[in-house]
Amino acid sequence: MAKDGITARSKDYSQWYLDIVREADLADYAEVVRGCIVFKPTGYAIWEGIQSGLDARIKETGHVNAYFPLLIPKSFLMKEAEHVEGFAPEVAEVTHASGEELTEPYVIRPTSETIIGYFYAKWVRSYRDLPILINQWANVMRWEMRTRPFLRTAEFLWQEGHTVHATEQEAEEETLMILNDVYADFVEKEMALPVFRGLKTDSEKFPGALRTYCIEAMMQDGRALQAGTSHNLGQNFAKAFEIQFTDQSNTVQTAWTSSWGVSTRLIGALIMAHSDDDGLVIPPRLAPIQTVVVPIYKNDAEKAVVMEAVARITAEWKGKIRFKIDTRDHLSPGFKFNEWEVKGVPVRIEVGPKDVEKGSVAMARRDVPGREGKSFVPQEGLTERIVALLEEIQAALYQRAVAFKESHTRSVSTYAELKEAIETGFAYCWWAGDGDDEKRIKEETRATIRCIPLDQPGGTGTCVYTGKSATKMVVFARSY
Amino acid sequence: MAKDGITARSKDYSQWYLDIVREADLADYAEVVRGCIVFKPTGYAIWEGIQSGLDARIKETGHVNAYFPLLIPKSFLMKEAEHVEGFAPEVAEVTHASGEELTEPYVIRPTSETIIGYFYAKWVRSYRDLPILINQWANVMRWEMRTRPFLRTAEFLWQEGHTVHATEQEAEEETLMILNDVYADFVEKEMALPVFRGLKTDSEKFPGALRTYCIEAMMQDGRALQAGTSHNLGQNFAKAFEIQFTDQSNTVQTAWTSSWGVSTRLIGALIMAHSDDDGLVIPPRLAPIQTVVVPIYKNDAEKAVVMEAVARITAEWKGKIRFKIDTRDHLSPGFKFNEWEVKGVPVRIEVGPKDVEKGSVAMARRDVPGREGKSFVPQEGLTERIVALLEEIQAALYQRAVAFKESHTRSVSTYAELKEAIETGFAYCWWAGDGDDEKRIKEETRATIRCIPLDQPGGTGTCVYTGKSATKMVVFARSY
Numbered sequence: 001m002a003k004d005g006i007t008a009r010s011k012d013y014s015q016w017y018l019d020i021v022r023e024a025d026l027a028d029y030a031e032v033v034r035g036c037i038v039f040k041p042t043g044y045a046i047w048e049g050i051q052s053g054l055d056a057r058i059k060e061t062g063h064v065n066a067y068f069p070l071l072i073p074k075s076f077l078m079k080e081a082e083h084v085e086g087f088a089p090e091v092a093e094v095t096h097a098s099g100e101e102l103t104e105p106y107v108i109r110p111t112s113e114t115i116i117g118y119f120y121a122k123w124v125r126s127y128r129d130l131p132i133l134i135n136q137w138a139n140v141m142r143w144e145m146r147t148r149p150f151l152r153t154a155e156f157l158w159q160e161g162h163t164v165h166a167t168e169q170e171a172e173e174e175t176l177m178i179l180n181d182v183y184a185d186f187v188e189k190e191m192a193l194p195v196f197r198g199l200k201t202d203s204e205k206f207p208g209a210l211r212t213y214c215i216e217a218m219m220q221d222g223r224a225l226q227a228g229t230s231h232n233l234g235q236n237f238a239k240a241f242e243i244q245f246t247d248q249s250n251t252v253q254t255a256w257t258s259s260w261g262v263s264t265r266l267i268g269a270l271i272m273a274h275s276d277d278d279g280l281v282i283p284p285r286l287a288p289i290q291t292v293v294v295p296i297y298k299n300d301a302e303k304a305v306v307m308e309a310v311a312r313i314t315a316e317w318k319g320k321i322r323f324k325i326d327t328r329d330h331l332s333p334g335f336k337f338n339e340w341e342v343k344g345v346p347v348r349i350e351v352g353p354k355d356v357e358k359g360s361v362a363m364a365r366r367d368v369p370g371r372e373g374k375s376f377v378p379q380e381g382l383t384e385r386i387v388a389l390l391e392e393i394q395a396a397l398y399q400r401a402v403a404f405k406e407s408h409t410r411s412v413s414t415y416a417e418l419k420e421a422i423e424t425g426f427a428y429c430w431w432a433g434d435g436d437d438e439k440r441i442k443e444e445t446r447a448t449i450r451c452i453p454l455d456q457p458g459g460t461g462t463c464v465y466t467g468k469s470a471t472k473m474v475v476f477a478r479s480y
Numbered sequence: 481m482a483k484d485g486i487t488a489r490s491k492d493y494s495q496w497y498l499d500i501v502r503e504a505d506l507a508d509y510a511e512v513v514r515g516c517i518v519f520k521p522t523g524y525a526i527w528e529g530i531q532s533g534l535d536a537r538i539k540e541t542g543h544v545n546a547y548f549p550l551l552i553p554k555s556f557l558m559k560e561a562e563h564v565e566g567f568a569p570e571v572a573e574v575t576h577a578s579g580e581e582l583t584e585p586y587v588i589r590p591t592s593e594t595i596i597g598y599f600y601a602k603w604v605r606s607y608r609d610l611p612i613l614i615n616q617w618a619n620v621m622r623w624e625m626r627t628r629p630f631l632r633t634a635e636f637l638w639q640e641g642h643t644v645h646a647t648e649q650e651a652e653e654e655t656l657m658i659l660n661d662v663y664a665d666f667v668e669k670e671m672a673l674p675v676f677r678g679l680k681t682d683s684e685k686f687p688g689a690l691r692t693y694c695i696e697a698m699m700q701d702g703r704a705l706q707a708g709t710s711h712n713l714g715q716n717f718a719k720a721f722e723i724q725f726t727d728q729s730n731t732v733q734t735a736w737t738s739s740w741g742v743s744t745r746l747i748g749a750l751i752m753a754h755s756d757d758d759g760l761v762i763p764p765r766l767a768p769i770q771t772v773v774v775p776i777y778k779n780d781a782e783k784a785v786v787m788e789a790v791a792r793i794t795a796e797w798k799g800k801i802r803f804k805i806d807t808r809d810h811l812s813p814g815f816k817f818n819e820w821e822v823k824g825v826p827v828r829i830e831v832g833p834k835d836v837e838k839g840s841v842a843m844a845r846r847d848v849p850g851r852e853g854k855s856f857v858p859q860e861g862l863t864e865r866i867v868a869l870l871e872e873i874q875a876a877l878y879q880r881a882v883a884f885k886e887s888h889t890r891s892v893s894t895y896a897e898l899k900e901a902i903e904t905g906f907a908y909c910w911w912a913g914d915g916d917d918e919k920r921i922k923e924e925t926r927a928t929i930r931c932i933p934l935d936q937p938g939g940t941g942t943c944v945y946t947g948k949s950a951t952k953m954v955v956f957a958r959s960y
Contacts, residue, residue: 028599028602028603030548030549030595030599032553032556032595032598033549033551033552033553033586033595034577036549036550036551037549038546038547038548038549038599039546039547039548040546041544041545041546041614043546044544044545044546044547045544045545047547048545064521064524064525065521065524065525065528066518066519066520066521066523066524067518067519067524067527067637068510068518068519069510069513069516069517069518069635070516070588070619070621070635071513071516071572071635072513073512073513076512088579089578089579090577090578091577091578092551092574092576092577092586093574093575093576093577094572094573094574094575094588095573095574095575095576096572096573096575096585097514097571097572097573097623098569098570098571098623099568099569105576106513106572108550108574108588115510115512115513118512119508119510119518122508123508128810134521138619139550139618139619141550143577143578155549155550155551157547330608
């Protein structure tokens with residue numbers, strides 16, 4: 001049975017998601033600013049954890065951060081043909097400032113390839129200036145028609161990497177390195193979410209890219225969520241903005257660029273992948289509060305004894321466990337247990353007068369609901385026990401997600417099987433169709449090719465749709 | 481003599497600043513986006529250091545981060561009378577999105593009191609919801625007429641804290657706590673900059689505030705730079721947005737709010753306060769690179785020996801010293817020394833074949849130019865020596881700034897003395913004038929009351945301008 005205020009997943013998955021966002025106090029609708037949300041402290045803290053894990057990986061792989069202007073001259077968007085087609089329909093325009101009309105309007109960046117390309121053209125002169133490996137943490141805006149907290153909002157937060165290279169091969173290596181060593185590594189290790197890594201088909205690639213690579217995760221309703229993309233831009237933007245350099249033999253060459261980004265939609269992925277009908281479930285590595293301590297007492301005398309024990313028990317936690325002691329006096333322990341369950345704190349420690357006598361505490365893990373997840377453990381060695389349990393929960397969530405992904409990914413060989421498979425998960429099949437075929441399948445099933453996985457079986461097979469001989473297998477799914 | 485490309489401070493302080501920004505590669509002019517700059521990696525890395533030091537203090541004092549929309553309905557600005565007067569003239573307006581005109585235009589936030597006030601009114605119901613202690617890291621936009629890299633740009637980055645309290649006293653305590661424990665503590669300890677802490681006069685306060693407190697630092701040309709402000713907003717915004725709560729006796733009360741912010745202009749302050757005619761000087765705690773190692777060799781055999789020693793010497797630096805080994809082969813050691821001086825790296829270590837033989841290195845400190853700052857020290861114990869030297873440099877820069885501030889702050893008792901004092905620094909004097917007096921002095925001298933220091937001598941004196949009996953002393957200066 002779902003908790004008060006939370007619709008069961010089995011009843012209405014979509015409503016369940018919105019209920020979790022509200023009950024766990026993650027976001028508020030900014031109805032006065034169309035399609036935008038407020039990232040409330042509990043939601044934003046998850047983003048801070050994501051930022052920290054990604055930023056470390058981005059820097060470890062040799063990149064530095066910088067910051068480019070929010071506003072882009074509207075004419076810049078027009079310089080790359082596919083890019084303008086992809087983004088012009090959804091930009092917000094600044095036409096006035098200081099009460100006067102501007103001679104040329106600006107758009108609020110929907111992504112920054114164009115404005116950054118403009119500067120890179122100024123900065124790059126010689127092969128010695130390459131590679132440029134820059135990342136930016138920023139807000140961007142896309143005037144989407146249908147929005148959904150975290151998953152699709154008019155304004156969102158993200159990081160966007162933009163790199164310049166001397167050769168096509170270097171640009172390709174960068175694009176794949178980001179996909180594997182930064183994005184997939186982060187999402188699997190920190191978010192406890194297994195992903196498919198692959199290439200987008202031409203119909204799904206980034207407007208202006210040569211090739212778009214992506215990681216795709218599976219949500220509990222079997223739909224796919226694109227968790228990150230890494231684009232080899234070829235020379236498309238370098239030509240549009242004239243990013244050129246003189247090579248070792250003093251010849252002027254056009255550079256090769258890449259861009260890659262993940263956004264606050266990862267918060268949505270995190271919520272949807274692990275949570276249950278009791279509320280939010282967060283992997284410990286990204287949990288803003290990893291352990292909550294609820295002291296239990298009936299009167300001041302008991303309170304004094306319990307609080308003394310709580311102070312003693314938690315004395316050495318700082319720097320080892322992110323924790324909170326819930327000292328609110330006007331709420332019952334039961335109310336508090338419920339609240340922290342809804343908010344997804346991985347471990348709860350309860351300390352009452354009897355526990356103090358016995359030198360023990362009650363310890364409950366969020367990922368295993370009810371009695372099974374609760375145990376009574378000695379106060380001695382508790383810190384190490386909790387640290388180990390947090391790692392255990394992290395691994396358990398990942399294993400659960402892996403098992404779910406595997407059991408909901410079906411190898412299919414006919415279109416009928418494909419249609420059935422995408423009702424509950426991913427369909428894995430041979431493919432030799434074209435963009436028109438993809439379009440027809442999308443119209444008929446709402447499913448798209450999420451990616452052509454990097455990991456291919458090799459050999460040939462029969463295309464699930466056209467019946468032609470195929471050399472590649474692809475993953476079809478409905479997506480967020 | 482100033483370095484190539486850097487105008488001497490004595491010749492043209494203003495040009496010197498622009499030269500440092502360019503030569504140290506801190507920013508680029510975004511001439512295609514009016515009044516904006518690009519925060520280049522070396523400039524942005526300083527901001528990351530500032531963010532990290534401030535964010536830690538903001539969280540230690542009980543605040544959490546959140547994120548509110550970039551766009552604000554234009555009508556929101558109008559709800560607080562002083563606020564609209566202060567900000568409406570410099571906002572950028574979004575009038576179109578997805579190619580269609582919006583029914584109500586949005587402004588890009590120049591500051592977020594109004595949009596945040598709107599949400600706080602929704603969130604606050606009971607005294608139990610208070611205090612709300614939220615901070616936001618964000619970009620803001622003010623369409624300024626005259627801009628200057630970091631110091632005044634149309635778009636800038638900042639943090640803005642917004643809090644709600646049940647009583648006037650709590651709001652006042654918060655406002656002052658932020659000024660002292662967060663802003664002044666950070667600027668003095670990390671930026672090595674002593675500040676005056678004080679209250680703004682009514683003519684200088686934030687539009688919509690009851691009282692504005694500030695910290696003011698002195699630049700090397702004797703001008704003041706407002707490094708941070710903390711506003712007690714009274715009930716002005718709470719009334720405009722109806723932030724109300726029921727108190728313990730179930731009576732509906734209007735809340736009290738505060739807001740406070742520091743911005744990327746701190747980067748400008750850091751540059752101007754410590755740098756010299758040779759380039760940037762950064763306090764070690766905020767230096768992205770604290771120590772650079774320049775290996776010196778003439779051939780491959782020497783290179784092998786030297787690089788082996790460098791690897792050995794730096795093996796244990798990770799986590800203790802932020803360092804870089806300059807391995808570029810196409811540049812001479814002399815060129816590298818110069819470049820790292822211009823870029824302000826606090827400590828330089830040189831290792832040549834002779835040093836390897838002797839088991840020593842050459843160590844140069846950036847804050848003491850020439851031979852005096854260079855010494856030859858043993859490789860043994862080098863890590864601890866550098867760590868200690870970095871602390872010594874941090875302290876030395878602070879002491880130098882304190883001495884400069886003291887020697888350039890004059891107690892004055894006549895208007896003539898005031899006019900003389902503000903040519904080279906701050907004038908400290910008794911004050912009993914009003915806003916009109918301040919205006920006349922500003923017109924005549926370009927100096928303003930920077931603050932009424934919190935630290936007052938007590939007693940009475942004669943107002944420097946009106947000759948009336950005064951109970952407060954103030955600080956006059958020209959400012960950035």
